[in-house]
Amino acid sequence: MIHASVARPFRLCLKRAALALALGAATVVAPAVLMAQGAPTGPIEITTGTSPGGTPDVLMRRAAKILNEQKIITNPLVVQNRTGGSWMVAGNFVMGKAGDRNVVLCIAQPILTTPITQGLPTLYDKLTPISMFIQGDLVLVVLADSPIKDMKQLVERAAQRERSVKVAGAQSGSTDHMVAGLVEKAGKVKLNYVPFDGGGAAQAAFLGGNVDFVTLTPSEAMPLVKSGKARIIAILSSERRTEPELKDIPTAREQGYDVVWGQAWGLAGPPGLDAETVKFWDDAIAKLVANPEWQASLRENFLRSRMIPAAEVKPYMQKLHDEHLALLRDLGLAKPSAVQ
Secondary structure (H helix, E strand, O other), rough: OOHHHHHHHHHHHHHHHHHHHHHHHHHHHHHHHHHHHHHOOOOOEEEOOOOOOOOOHHHHHHHHHHHOOOOOOOOOEEEOOOOOOOHHHHHHHOOOOOOOOOOOEEHHHHHHHHHHHOOOOOOOOOOOOEEEEEEEEEEEEEOOOOOOOHHHHHHHHHHHOOOHHHHHHOOOOOOOHHHHHHHHHHOOOOOOEEEOHHHHHHHHHHHHHHHHEEOOOOHHHHHHHHHHOOEEEEEEEOOOOOOOOOOOOOOOOOOOOOOOEEEEEEEEOOOOHHHHHHHHHHHHHHHOOOOOOHHHHOOOOOOEEEOEEEHHHHHHHHHHHHHHHHHHHHHHHHHHHHHO
């Protein structure tokens, strides 16, 4: 038996030892906690729903390359194409990775439109907002020998007989289809929208003289213009572009038709992504947008890069969703379950 005079100091030593162990444990745990609150560790996947070579794929690969080469992000960035279901395979993959710090989703128009046209639950409002940081305009293009010289003549021609003017585009509910709907609404006419299996097939039909006009990006249109195959009759931006190649092209709005429509791309994280990872991406995208090499690469394709940070993405996406929903309703393409 331990005598009382010895027991008290003994118990005191035990308490001090326990306290030392607790403090030691805290020093071991603290760095781990800090690591969890810092940058993600290991490779990061940027998921995209388009095939290799599609615009979102090209943009994300270019962004990943610069982010890694400039050491803005030191984690290896891997662009993964998860095609199918009009982007729903990619969207649902990221939706199923709740809280995963090593995966983000490229946000493109189908993330908004596919749930509307297929009557599926919305995705944009369940993902974690990160940033929208790439913007692009659209142009209306006719063949070089077309009698249509401007928007007024296009509308006048369409007004002569309902659905007499043909416009080629990708599948129903695509950007091309929505632009056709806006032209119809602004000009109070009815067009004959001819859907094809993708933009490439639509452009081939256009060049073959099977339709009257087509909607393209400036980077798609300019080679056709320079080769003498096509002519741009309007740009669908709110104001004229300033580049030498585009500065003389009037907007549709200038010509009396309120048709303003474009494209936007960015990133979102899975549901429940922590605030530190969002800040990690916010900081990285801000540095990317300020990078001269990035800006130069976008200018080559007539794109812009204005950053909408995470704190502002939610209302921005809500506005985009509402605009797409209203237009797809007008076209009769919004499924009832998607608009409840």
